[in-house]
Amino acid sequence: MPPFLRPPGVRSEKDLQSRCISCGRCVAVCNYACLELTPDYFFFGGGTPKIFQRKSPCFLCMKCVAVCPTEALRPVPMTEAGMGLARIDKAKCVDYQRNAGVMCWTCYERCPLKGKAIILKNGYLPEITEHCVGCGVCEYVCPVTVVQVTPARHLPGSCA
Amino acid sequence: MKLRSLPFRPFRRAAQVGIALLFAVIPFLNRQGMTFLAGNFFYFEAAGAPLADPLSTLQVALGAFSLTPSAGLGAGLVLLLALLMGPVFCAWICPYGLFSELAHGIASACGRGAKKTAADASVPFPSFAPKAFLVCAGLPAVLFFAPVPLLNYLSMPGWYALVMQHIAFYGEILPGALAFISVLLAVESLSGRRLWCLYLCPQSVLISLAAAVLPGRLRVRFNGKSCICRGPENPCRGRCSLGLDPRAVQRKSRLYCVNCGDCIDACREKGGALNFAFGKAERLRSKSS
Known part of the structure; x- marks a missing residue:
């Protein structure tokens, strides 16, 4: 599955x-x-x-x-949806590639909690904050599939 | 034609078919954004009014130690219906009851089942024990072993509605559920007995028990003075798809009679000794027994 x-x-x-x-x-x-x-x-x-x-x-x-x-x-x-927590693989995210010359920001733009769950660090680098509820929109929209949501049941401290 | 002389069966069939169709159409309406009717036989809401399977609600209450107002009210309304009108859910609403009756009709047409066995005293009387055992084993299992609504897996109307929801929502059938229902119906048509409803359906247990609480609820009443049948002739029992003797329905049959009215229809042509009535069951006074 x-x-x-x-x-x-x-x-x-x-x-x-x-x-x-x-x-x-x-x-x-x-x-x-x-x-x-x-x-x-x-x-x-x-x-x-x-x-x-x-x-x-x-x-x-x-x-x-x-x-x-x-x-x-x-x-x-x-x-407080509590569905999980997203994580960006910064080694592969185009926004973090110095020489890529790309400002993607798709995850940031499409996040239902824009500016709260995903912020732009230094004004241009997308970063997941502790306010992320794991809705999965960033994982869905990421053009280079470097965002992954860990479901709440797999997070440390989960009582699943 | 007087209303009282109209047979119950066409109205009951219309209700059964209408409800079976309704639960096939509702998921499609939901997909179009119309949610004033929503849910299935585990929980259903019509314009905000809840109806819930009492056994499903009880399992959630035991498994999660929680009873929400909507589920509690929904289950209460279903039990209240049974309390006042008897287990009419089984005869007038349940889609599996409709399919089971049709299978029984095929069996009867082939010479098996109630018609053959109506006057046969050797046919075992239905037993409440297997389904009561299922519930008595299932509820502690939910409480102590596996806190999931286990007995919902044995809900035939539940499976019917889930199949319809899957067709509407995802365009796919549930092959396992369809096979389960088909095998059951095949076994019932071969045996000529409505085995699931009589012996195994756990969903009917709480409804039957609620129906047994109030002596004054709606039930089939037998007036022995009007009975003109003699000896082995008993069209009322021959018509009962559950194989009950309607003339004794106020005695040991009371837990099984689902107020379908088929016996009343059969008796109407034979003196009209049977009828629906509210009130305490009368003592059996039959000239033929």
Whole structure:
């Protein structure tokens, strides 16, 4: 299975699996069709919502968290979505190549938390801050695929 | 034609087919941005009014120690319906019930099932024990072993709606779920018995138990004085797809009768001894038994 994120507002992987009843309401309201109930129902946690960020990332519209009947997705603001943390491979990012002569900034421009989750260090170098919620938009838009989001369940200290 | 003389079956079929179609169409409407109806048989909202599978809600409450107002209210409304009207969900709403009845109809047409066994006393009476065991084993498993809604895997209406959602959302079917439903229906049509509904459906347990609480709820009432059938003749039992004896429905059949009304339709041509009524069940006073 390709890398995937969980929707906004998930407390932990275990909590999501306990609460999610695969009603599909989050999928139904998602404007960007980024949420998927994968057809792996016969495994524990199957049929729970996933976001394949390289296919369609979350734009943090936060409609899904408002309709979840079991609060598997907590009604949190977009700044507390808690989906993961992005990381830029600076060795390969064109903005960091001195001789490339390119000012890409695509991740910065498209970030739903522009100026907060991604800032321009020294005015031109994109840098992820601690405010990143891991929506996956930067990974999706990066033209040289050097941005990668680590899902919250894989972050150190995660209680997944 | 008086309203009371109209048969229940066409109305029930219309309700069953309408609901099965509704849950096939809703995901497509959702994809077009219309979300005033949304969800499936685990949780459904119609213009903000919630309805929830009580067993699914109970599993979440046990697994996550959480009960949200919408899920609690939704499950409460479903149980309230069962409390007042009996397990009408199974006969009038459940899409698997519709398919199971159709499979049973095919079996009956081929000479198997209720028609053959209606007067056969050797046919085992339905047992509540297997499905009660499933629930009694499943709920502690959710609590102590695997905190996921395990018993949702055994929800046939749930699978039906999920298949429809997957077709609408992703243009793909769920082959495993379709095979599961198809095998069950094949077994039921071969055996001539509605095995899943009678013995295994865990979703019906809480609904049946809620329906057993209130003596004054809607139920099939038998008036023995009006019964004109003699000896082995019992068209009411022959019509019951669950193989129950409607003349004894206030006794041991009470946990299984789903208020479908088929027996009443059959009896209407034979004296009209059966009818729906609210109130405590009368004592059986049959001239034929």
